[in-house]
Amino acid sequence: MNILERIVENINYLGGAALFLIGLHTVVTHTNLIKKIIGINIMGTGVFLFFIAIGNIEGGTPPIWLEGMENPIFVNPVPSALILTGIVVSVSVTVYLLSLVIRIFQTYGTIDQKELAEIMEQEVPHD
Amino acid sequence: MQLFNVLLVVFLVVCAIAVERTKDLLSAIIIFSAYSLMMSLLWLILKAPDVALTEAAIGAGVTSLLFFAVISKTKRYEK
Amino acid sequence: MKKILIRIVFIILFFILAGGIFTMPTSPDISAPSYNDTVRHYIDNAVEETGATNVVAAVVADYRAFDTLGETVVLFTAIVAVGSVLRVPLKKDEVEIHHE
Amino acid sequence: MISQLPIINLVALLLMAIMVPFIKKISFRATLWLGGILLIGVLVSSVFIFIHVANVGDIIYHFGDYESFLGIEFKVDPFASLFTLFVGTLAFIIYVYSSGDKTEGIESPEFSRYYVLYFLMLFAMFGILYSNDLFNTYVFIEIISLTSCAIISIKRKKEPYPAAFRYVLLNEIGSLSFLFGIAMLYMISGHLNIDLLANTIQSGWTTLPINIIFAIVFMTVGLSLKAAIFPFHIWLPDAHASAPSTSSAILSAVVVKIYILVLIKLILKVFGVELFASLGMDTVLLIFGGAGMIMGSIFAMTQKDLKRMLGYSSVSQIGYIVVGLALMSDLGLRSAFFHIISHGLTKAALFLSVGIVIYLKKSRSVKGFEGLGFQIPIAMTVFGIAAFSMIGIPLTSGFIAKWNLGIAVESASQYIFLGVIVISSLLNAMYYLPILFAAFLKDNPEHQEKVSIEKIPAAMLLPIVVLGLSILLIGIYPNLLMQLIDLVIARL
């Protein structure tokens, strides 16, 4: 089979995997804390895209019964249900991380991981 | 429809890379907001309207507002 | 140098994942292994068993309602956690904002 | 009726968490008493559940009265009920301690929040052990990771914020990897129920191996990140050192173990031992565990902060558990289970007795223990017993755990790990013994002049005495616990 066709066929899965890795790359390489949080969000959407793509069906319809439907082909409703939960969870984690960023900025005066490490090394623990 | 799907995924990947490379956090978040909106469009194409609605309201709306709120209290530029 | 190395590692990881994806059962039709009896049961019987015509809502709020309860608990946790971080005002001497 | 007990426990914990802010407005003392009574109730019902499960059979609980392939299912087997008992007991002991300890950085308006988070965390831990559904497990994992980070950052000092940030970040990467693994498994089976999934995996291994390999790798890495298995342990010392002492105790004694238990559940129930071993993952875990045993101890020796030292010591002890698990034999599993419980008791005793030292001296330095054995004899005796247990001196539970691991290693003919165990124990002795010598043998004239010792609340002393006694009890009569563990393994 033609490789291009394969790619087009699996484009959602490939996209999901790529977004997961791009997000992970952002988290690993960037030192800015807010960038790291965005990276986590991108990772999350990558996984969600992968999940939703599993449920998709060529020529299917969204799983909602309407009047006058006869033997419709529905897409898989389970991934949608799971991802609804997943999105809300990822928002909660994001907000908690953001609140920590605010506090880190107020107490240390920086949101850069490298500078943070330097400041923390200079300060002798005083308790 | 298949072509549109491919274009959307490519757009998403480009957006994600752009977010990573932008030094200005404000622009990065605006791009991320657009990314979320495109993601919800993609989910509409994949026949998951419930998820698309939620993502449009939460991912593109609330999350970016929260990011803006935090940026207004911290720094705008990445070193 | 280090950055390029990390990037190469990620690109290799992507190719491994992509290679795996090509051998996965990804065809988007009803012969996919994930489209099994459970899904068929949901689609055929959701309206009788739960009364909801939106099957996703039936799954979210009835078949897998306990997940949704867990998710509302996550939201509650987020509020308590954010409150515990941001609620108590800082004293003046604990703050050191460096304005440039 | 008994089949409804697990869910009633969960709902009671959840309702308690929700109601704390409202009851607190009436009287905070009433909240504490109510929480304590509730925890006792949960413990008693856990005992009943365990007796029922051991004698009659597993409790299978279907939510919404749907069959297991449709809805969410709880499966309360001896494994789940024994470890809920363990979690509940330790949580109750630490709860009693926390009601007396009001110094370590948490300010009084935050107390109600602390207990909300505490009960939510218990809710999630009970749920994770009972649950027989992968996605449900993921949701509970997220609750645990949020609450466990929040009880670190609740302290009003500067240090916890960066530590908590890093902890959440790595936790979230771990959760998303776990979710990715679930996606892989869902793709080939369409089931989320663990039992049904296991059937499809065993049959699908020949036709669709790639999904299963990816799932194993992603899930193992994700859970290792959360459980601080050796190369992924970087967050642990910071997080555990900067947390309030009760939080450190619960994080180190229970939360980390929960992730290992999830990993054990995955390996034994979902993937199966043969499949996991045929990929060579057991060797990887074995190497990680052995490296963790040595490296954790070496790092611990260089620390000046006592709580950081205990954190690194946790890394090395997790190595013991991982080695026991990676042997993939009944003996190894037996030692891993025993070590989980023994280390839970020991680490809780250590962190709580160090909490008393901090309460008294407001200092966490490894130096400065001179003469403390005469100032706070009870706390330092418990510290001594727990330290002996960590080193593995006979008559303590730690000795039995290491002995069992030695037998398991020997029967699997991995003789090199016998050496690793001995070296690690010697290293442990090298950093615990100086503290004990300083506390009991050296005399500090400065301390003796200070006759008026700050009085330590009984609510703080009683828990650590109970912990110290139970370490000795298990060390002298290990069969009390071994019988239960054998039952668990026989029915797994």
Add this chain to the structure above:
Amino acid sequence: MNDTIVKSITRLVIPFVQVYGIFIILNGHVSPGGGFSGGALLGTSLILYTLVFGAIKAKHKFSHKASEIAESGGILIFVTVGLIAIFVGMPFLTNLAAGFPAGSAGAILSAGMIPIIMIGIGIKVASTMITLFHKLIEEVIQ
């Protein structure tokens, strides 16, 4: 922000957004949507109000006490619905078998406990979003 145009347009828009959010919540079991998206929309409308009219006025409208009650209330609705099933003698969170009225499929008043749960989720999500936003923009320095 002291722009009359923005203020009057916001006043005009917010009721529509809120009505749409409530519509989505209530129609969750017959059409796309449900507690999550509807709740998020309600929360966004309140965030918009905060942005335009300032945090103090918004706090007045959605006070600390109200948010506290709404947060716990969302979960309480959920748990109560679940416990009803236990009192009937069925497992937790049983729907029609526990005696919730089925109604006629496709109508708004149907599907037993699903609309109630959706309302609970909606309240929870909306109050969470607005409370979190308020907490993040609050001045925390004394």
